Amino acid sequence: MHEKLKKLIRDVPNYPKKGVVFKDITTLIKNGSAFKEIIDILYDKCKDKKIDLVVAIESRGFILGGALALRLGVGIIPVRKKGKLPSYTVFEKYDLEYGTDSLEMHKDAIFKDQRILIVDDLLATGGTLKATARLVERLGGVVAGILVMIELLYLKGREKLLKYDFFSIMQYEKE
Amino acid sequence: MHEKLKKLIRDVPNYPKKGVVFKDITTLIKNGSAFKEIIDILYDKCKDKKIDLVVAIESRGFILGGALALRLGVGIIPVRKKGKLPSYTVFEKYDLEYGTDSLEMHKDAIFKDQRILIVDDLLATGGTLKATARLVERLGGVVAGILVMIELLYLKGREKLLKYDFFSIMQYEKE
Numbered sequence: 001m002h003e004k005l006k007k008l009i010r011d012v013p014n015y016p017k018k019g020v021v022f023k024d025i026t027t028l029i030k031n032g033s034a035f036k037e038i039i040d041i042l043y044d045k046c047k048d049k050k051i052d053l054v055v056a057i058e059s060r061g062f063i064l065g066g067a068l069a070l071r072l073g074v075g076i077i078p079v080r081k082k083g084k085l086p087s088y089t090v091f092e093k094y095d096l097e098y099g100t101d102s103l104e105m106h107k108d109a110i111f112k113d114q115r116i117l118i119v120d121d122l123l124a125t126g127g128t129l130k131a132t133a134r135l136v137e138r139l140g141g142v143v144a145g146i147l148v149m150i151e152l153l154y155l156k157g158r159e160k161l162l163k164y165d166f167f168s169i170m171q172y173e174k175e
Numbered sequence: 176m177h178e179k180l181k182k183l184i185r186d187v188p189n190y191p192k193k194g195v196v197f198k199d200i201t202t203l204i205k206n207g208s209a210f211k212e213i214i215d216i217l218y219d220k221c222k223d224k225k226i227d228l229v230v231a232i233e234s235r236g237f238i239l240g241g242a243l244a245l246r247l248g249v250g251i252i253p254v255r256k257k258g259k260l261p262s263y264t265v266f267e268k269y270d271l272e273y274g275t276d277s278l279e280m281h282k283d284a285i286f287k288d289q290r291i292l293i294v295d296d297l298l299a300t301g302g303t304l305k306a307t308a309r310l311v312e313r314l315g316g317v318v319a320g321i322l323v324m325i326e327l328l329y330l331k332g333r334e335k336l337l338k339y340d341f342f343s344i345m346q347y348e349k350e
Contacts, residue, residue, distance in 0.1 A: 030228060076205065078201060
């Protein structure tokens with residue numbers, strides 16, 4: 001699926017560490033028609049879901065989230081790494097390979113029962129997306145969908161998101 | 176100017192440090208019609224400039240840049256803090272209050288003579304925007320315009336950008 005889009009993604013070997021092949025989306029999103037196609041596909045997946053707000057994850061998720069929020073005609077809420085948001089926040093920890101990190105959202109970002117679309121560039125192990133879904137739910141929001149461009153199937157992140165309506169445009173098996 | 180939009184921006188006192196009043200745009204961009212109005216205003220300022228690419232600065236700039244690139248029908252290039260881009264980069268240092276930091280762009284992000292629109296959320300001292308303009312120029316691009324939402328007039332960042340076509344939606348004097 002979407003072989004033309006996949007060809008625009010650059011494989012960067014040994015980044016961020018030896019043995020890992022990084023999927024670099026910068027070569028895709030600098031192509032105006034490919035960027036529009038990505039947003040069109042994501043829009044089609046959520047246009048009937050009565051979305052109230054887009055929640056986008058720092059920082060590549062901001063690029064897609066900004067464009068998709070505009071297309072949907074709704075506002076956008078940033079989820080950021082610890083210490084980056086200026087006002088009162090809620091936070092969720094998630095596991096890294098070694099240790100933990102955490103994500104924050106402003107406490108007053110979401111009203112009760114608002115229908116939230118979560119957007120990021122990539123699903124890997126699912127830690128950040130699951131933490132984000134929890135933040136939305138802790139504030140009383142409803143996770144109406146989770147959309148990403150790329151899914152790394154071999155990391156099985158989708159297993160952490162089984163209760164959500166999840167969609168990825170491009171999937172990769174281990175190379 | 177734009178008093179209705181200004182009212183949606185939250186003042187956060189003593190962030191990121193004592194004595195500073197931070198202009199928090201998250202309360203504006205979560206309002207769908209205000210977010211659209213911001214993008215409409217920026218679009219009007221650049222729609223006749225024959226823009227080839229949007230260059231957006233990490234990370235709030237990504238939200239505006241993604242939306243504006245979609246609206247213009249062009250691609251988007253991220254400028255990021257050191258070490259965040261996976262492939263070969265060029266970098267520019269800029270001054271902080273104490274010491275320096277640097278911004279990077281992929282070496283192959285821009286072709287010679289492409290017309291580039293630089294987008295960020297805020298102009299403060301102008302260090303990051305000037306460094307970004309230099310990155311564009313070092314790769315052979317033409318800085319066709321620099322657009323931001325907010326300008327802190329008392330920090331005189333515009334003096335660093337005199338040779339560019341600069342526009343801000345909302346301006347603030349020192350409180």
